[in-house]
Amino acid sequence: xxxxxxxxxxxxxxxxxxxxxxxxxxxxxxxxxxxxxxxxxxxxxxxxxxxxxxxxxxxxxxxxxxxxxxxxxxxxxxxxxxxxxxxxxxxxxxxxxxxxxxxxxxxxxxxxxx
Amino acid sequence: xxxxxxxxxxxxxxxxxxxxxxxxxxxxxxxxxxxxxxxxxxxxxxxxxxxxxxxxxxxxxxxxxxxxxxxxxxxxxxxxxxxxxxxxxxxxxxxxxxxxxxxxxxxxxxx
Numbered sequence: 731x732x733x734x735x736x737x738x739x740x741x742x743x744x745x746x747x748x749x750x751x752x753x754x755x756x757x758x759x760x761x762x763x764x765x766x767x768x769x770x771x772x773x774x775x776x777x778x779x780x781x782x783x784x785x786x787x788x789x790x791x792x793x794x795x796x797x798x799x800x801x802x803x804x805x806x807x808x809x810x811x812x813x814x815x816x817x818x819x820x821x822x823x824x825x826x827x828x829x830x831x832x833x834x835x836x837x838x839x840x841x842x843x844x
Numbered sequence: 845x846x847x848x849x850x851x852x853x854x855x856x857x858x859x860x861x862x863x864x865x866x867x868x869x870x871x872x873x874x875x876x877x878x879x880x881x882x883x884x885x886x887x888x889x890x891x892x893x894x895x896x897x898x899x900x901x902x903x904x905x906x907x908x909x910x911x912x913x914x915x916x917x918x919x920x921x922x923x924x925x926x927x928x929x930x931x932x933x934x935x936x937x938x939x940x941x942x943x944x945x946x947x948x949x950x951x952x953x954x955x
Contacts (some may be wrong), residue, residue, distance in 0.1 A: 763942070773933070775942055835887035
């Protein structure tokens with residue numbers, strides 16, 4: 731199994747509070763991704779990183795920010811959580827950007843915003 | 845955002861039955877199609893990567909085909925077993941974009 735961990739694994743928070751999710755990898759892969767998974771939508775890309783301090787937006791980036799200060803860590807921040815951000819969040823890593831290179835997923839973080 | 849569709853949304857089969865489902869996608873600027881298997885309470889795991897029209901891949905009882913000209917891929921499971929129960933995701937990689945995932949097909953194999 732690829733060495734990917736996510737923390738926390740579960741979190742319940744209130745509307746308006748800031749939340750940070752962490753993805754940590756031990757594979758030294760260059761590319762890291764944050765997805766959210768909602769019923770009927772599969773996985774949707776929030777943000778991704780193609781190197782330290784290099785990040786870009788995905789399909790559903792509004793309300794989220796990211797940071798990558800080290801190769802191994804990719805942080806997802808909800809500046810002011812809303813109920814619509816209740817979801818399961820998955821981190822993924824990939825060694826390079828070729829179309830055939832596989833993504834490896836972390837175990838997921840279940841976030842509930844009350 | 846490109847639209848990737850999967851059908852059916854869910855299906856139930858009896859143990860021993862063979863089954864198949866479809867991933868449909870826009871065929872222009874296509875680079876690669878990835879199939880993932882996603883068991884409940886676990887993370888998606890890669891099954892196949894296909895790039896060429898007519899590609900066929902096989903892993904045990906599971907196989908997949910790709911038609912890039914008409915924009916679809918089939919995933920086949922021969923002699924389904926309860927441990928095949930999972931959601932099967934396809935993800936397309938297009939030029940200038942990251943992966944676009946379909947909504948998945950949830951398979952339940954009844955003993």
